[in-house]
Amino acid sequence: MNEIIMKIENLTKEFDLDFFSKKRFKAVNNVSFEINKGEIISLIGESGSGKTTVGKMILRLLKPTSGKILFENKDIWDLKKNEVKEYYRNVQAIFQDPFSSFNTLFKINRVFNMIFDNFFPEEKNRKEKIEKVISQVGMNPTNILGKYPHQLSGGQLQRLLIARALLMNVKVLVADELISMLDASTRIDVLNLLAEISEKTGMSIIFITHDLSLGYYLSDTTLIMYKGEIVEKGDTVEVYNNPQHPYTKMLLNSVPEIDRKWDKNEKFIPETIIKEIELYYQANKEKSTIYEAISKNHYVKVKK
Numbered sequence: 001m002n003e004i005i006m007k008i009e010n011l012t013k014e015f016d017l018d019f020f021s022k023k024r025f026k027a028v029n030n031v032s033f034e035i036n037k038g039e040i041i042s043l044i045g046e047s048g049s050g051k052t053t054v055g056k057m058i059l060r061l062l063k064p065t066s067g068k069i070l071f072e073n074k075d076i077w078d079l080k081k082n083e084v085k086e087y088y089r090n091v092q093a094i095f096q097d098p099f100s101s102f103n104t105l106f107k108i109n110r111v112f113n114m115i116f117d118n119f120f121p122e123e124k125n126r127k128e129k130i131e132k133v134i135s136q137v138g139m140n141p142t143n144i145l146g147k148y149p150h151q152l153s154g155g156q157l158q159r160l161l162i163a164r165a166l167l168m169n170v171k172v173l174v175a176d177e178l179i180s181m182l183d184a185s186t187r188i189d190v191l192n193l194l195a196e197i198s199e200k201t202g203m204s205i206i207f208i209t210h211d212l213s214l215g216y217y218l219s220d221t222t223l224i225m226y227k228g229e230i231v232e233k234g235d236t237v238e239v240y241n242n243p244q245h246p247y248t249k250m251l252l253n254s255v256p257e258i259d260r261k262w263d264k265n266e267k268f269i270p271e272t273i274i275k276e277i278e279l280y281y282q283a284n285k286e287k288s289t290i291y292e293a294i295s296k297n298h299y300v301k302v303k304k
């Protein structure tokens with residue numbers, strides 16, 4: 001049976017458009033989904049669709065305008081100070097640029113020791129545990145631990161971030177454009193590593209990407225985001241084989257194929273499918289702000 005570990009309920013985030021304006025911008029609009037233990041979910045969408053904003057709210061880096069994030073049935077914005085620390089022991093992130101996640105002044109050994117200082121000060125077998133996770137991500141601890149971050153490659157640093165998640169035994173990992181800086185073969189290695197860890201340890205992964213093929217490769221469940229909303233969600237194979245929403249269809253059609261050359265008459269601009277989107281919502285008798293968002297430039301007026 002599936003065990004829900006995190007529940008996102010009607011999450012909305014508005015940003016001020018500018019200091020003087022009364023208009024606000026809905027970067028995330030009424031987003032709901034659940035994450036099961038050990039599940040890998042891809043959050044896929046074009047640039048600016050709101051993926052990172054969802055990730056940041058899950059990491060408590062941004063407070064939602066409305067809606068809830070429940071981790072193990074507790075609202076993460078109702079946590080007490082000591083519970084917040086516990087939350088971060090369980091929920092961690094890996095961002096696109098691995099270099100920014102490391103303090104350049106500290107050797108890797110120190111970086112890993114600080115995890116124990118912060119979260120498990122009583123731990124006696126630090127060295128052993130650190131060496132074990134570094135080996136688990138396919139690296140030799142002796143070659144790595146004495147180095148500074150700038151002496152390592154992007155791929156090595158990404159692996160170290162995964163090792164950090166392993167060391168902390170995190171329950172949910174938010175991986176935001178994790179591998180976009182890596183070359184193709186290193187990418188596959190890191191993806192395989194993530195899938196393997198998730199299967200072995202039951203770690204759930206929210207994989208944020210704009211790359212459909214990476215999402216397909218890794219995830220059990222796919223969420224397609226467009227203009228701040230989830231327009232389609234479901235089993236990955238099902239979504240890719242039988243997309244329902246016009247935006248998902250367009251997105252899947254726009255993936256370059258090895259035997260298809262660029263055609264100057266072909267257009268994949270989302271705004272060209274506005275009519276289909278309108279008809280889709282009419283046919284499904286669903287309400288959506290997406291149609292309005294496209295035609296009115298995605299702003300909402302609020303009183304300040």
Ligand SMILES: Nc1ncnc2c1ncn2[C@@H]1O[C@H](COP(=O)(O)OP(=O)(O)OP(=O)(O)O)[C@@H](O)[C@H]1O
Binds near residue numbers: 027045052053054210
């Ligand atoms: N702090 C902020 N203040 C104002 N607007 C913001 C802020 N953070 C994000 N936005 C806007 O919200 C929208 C969604 O941004 P977000 O970073 O979530 O998109 P994304 O789907 O992750 O895009 P990308 O793939 O390019 O990272 C964008 O239009 C962005 O400019």
